[in-house]
Amino acid sequence: MSDVLDLVEMLGRRSQPISVSAAAVSLGLPKSSCHRLLTLLVAKGYVERVEGKLYRLVRPVGLGGLTPFQSKLAGIAEPILAAAALRSGVSSFLTVLLGSGCLRYIVKKLPAGQEMVYDRDISRDREPSLVASGKCLLAYGSAADTKEAEAIRAAGLVVNLEGVMEGASGVAAPIFSVSGECLAAVNLAGPRSRFSGRSLDTIIAECRTTADAITAHLAESAEGAAS
CATH class of the missing domain: 1.10.10.10 (Winged helix-like DNA-binding domain superfamily/Winged helix DNA-binding domain)
Structure with missing residues (x-):
């Protein structure tokens, strides 16, 4: 089994x-x-x-329509994403690519105490090339040999100021396995007015920190399971 x-x-x-x-x-x-x-x-x-x-x-199999690994990843990421939403003041999401090629949002955390909050229906899968986290995941795929993918890998993150939803912007960063495989992406998204100047710099830094924290916790989990 x-x-x-x-x-x-x-x-x-x-x-x-x-x-x-x-x-x-x-x-x-x-x-x-x-x-x-x-x-x-x-x-x-x-x-x-x-x-x-x-x-x-x-x-997918497992709780909530997720694979066992995705369920484990969601459990690790949820408190980290909640803290990121609180610190950044924008919504935080965890996304994965499915075998079908679609993008799935598996965790959503909204910031508290904000006048304007960007929400997203995560009950349906999406075309990855249209959103920041999808572009991030595609850039680390085995068939990613475009100039855009190279630029994303060089930067280690995607900034999308013109989101699919009018008036929304987003930033996404990759999450890696111990072997260096890109497993998922963190996406911080919110009203476009929040994504400028020092606020944008803060959100970018928060996105990197959040993705790195989830990567580190996955590594610790893998080490614990192996011992």
């Missing part, structure tokens, strides 16, 4: 499909065992086979 959960978590962390051989190496399983588990997940509708020999997660 633990092997199949480990496989689902690994697939849930990936934005690109994976081969049986690569999945087996990643999990330390025999190739035949990994193929059997993938075949089971395909039959149950949780995984799909693409391009003949690659696999990707298409139906």
